[in-house]
Amino acid sequence: NAGVTQTPKFRILKIGQSMTLQCAQDMNHNYMYWYRQDPGMGLKLIYYSVGAGITDKGEVPNGYNVSRSTTEDFPLRLELAAPSQTSVYFCASIEGHGNSPLHFGNGTRLTVT
Amino acid sequence: AQKITQTQPGMFVQEKEAVTLDCTYDTSDPSYGLFWYKQPSSGEMIFLIYQGSYDQQNATEGRYSLNFQKARKSANLVISASQLGDSAMYFCAMREVSSGGSYIPTFGRGTSLIVHP
Numbered sequence: 001n002a003g004v005t006q007t008p009k010f011r012i013l014k015i016g017q018s019m020t021l022q023c024a025q026d027m028n029h030n031y032m033y034w035y036r037q038d039p040g041m042g043l044k045l046i047y048y049s050v051g052a053g054i055t056d057k058g059e060v061p062n063g064y065n066v067s068r069s070t071t072e073d074f075p076l077r078l079e080l081a082a083p084s085q086t087s088v089y090f091c092a093s094i095e096g097h098g099n100s101p102l103h104f105g106n107g108t109r110l111t112v113t
Numbered sequence: 114a115q116k117i118t119q120t121q122p123g124m125f126v127q128e129k130e131a132v133t134l135d136c137t138y139d140t141s142d143p144s145y146g147l148f149w150y151k152q153p154s155s156g157e158m159i160f161l162i163y164q165g166s167y168d169q170q171n172a173t174e175g176r177y178s179l180n181f182q183k184a185r186k187s188a189n190l191v192i193s194a195s196q197l198g199d200s201a202m203y204f205c206a207m208r209e210v211s212s213g214g215s216y217i218p219t220f221g222r223g224t225s226l227i228v229h230p
Contacts, residue, residue: 104157
C-alpha cells in the first residue's frame with residue numbers, strides 16, 4: 001500500500017501565482033485533512049473532509065480551497081500565492097473510528113517569493 | 114486559547130536515560146483521544162502512542178508510555194532508555210468530535226528532543 005501520497009515534494013512560487021497540491025490515499029479512508037506546519041507553531045488545520053463531496057474549513061482556511069470529488073483524492077488549491085503561505089503542507093487521513101491515528105503524506109515544502 | 118499546550122520548546126537527555134515530554138489539553142468533549150507523533154529531521158510524521166479519554170490504564174508501546182492524568186488534563190509522553198535516534202520533534206495531538214460529529218485532530222507546538230551520547 002502506498003498510504004498517503006503528496007505531490008510535489010518541493011515548489012517555489014512567485015507572489016500571485018496559483019497551484020494545486022495533490023493528495024491521494026489508497027486506504028479507503030473517509031476523513032482527510034490538510035495541515036500547514038510553520039516553525040515553532042505546530043500543525044494548523046486548513047481544511048478537512050469527511051467524505052466525497054463534503055468539505056469544511058479548519059483553523060486557517062483563508063487563501064486556500066479544496067475539493068473532494070472522490071474518496072481517494074483531496075487536492076488543496078492556492079490562489080494568488082502570498083509569502084505568508086510559505087510553509088510545509090501535510091495531507092493526512094484516518095479511518096472512521098476515533099482511536100485511529102493520522103496517516104500522513106511526506107509533505108510539500110512550498111516557498112512563495 | 115490553545116487546546117494543546119506543550120511548554121517545553123526544547124529538551125536534552127543523556128543516552129539511555131528516561132525523559133518526559135509534557136502535554137496539557139483543554140476540551141469539553143467527554144470522548145476525546147490523545148496522540149503523540151514523532152517528526153525526525155527528515156520531516157515525516159510518525160505515530161507513537163494513543164490514549165482514549167475513557168481508558169483506565171496508561172497506554173504503553175515499547176519504550177513509549179503515556180502518563181495520563183485526566184483530572185489534571187495532562188498526557189505526558191515518557192520515553193525510557195533514550196536512544197540517539199529519538200532525537201526529533203515530538204507533537205502532542207488531541208482528537209475531538211465537532212458539533213457536526215466530525216473528528217478534528219488539533220496539535221500542540223511541539224517539543225524538540227536532543228539525545229546526547
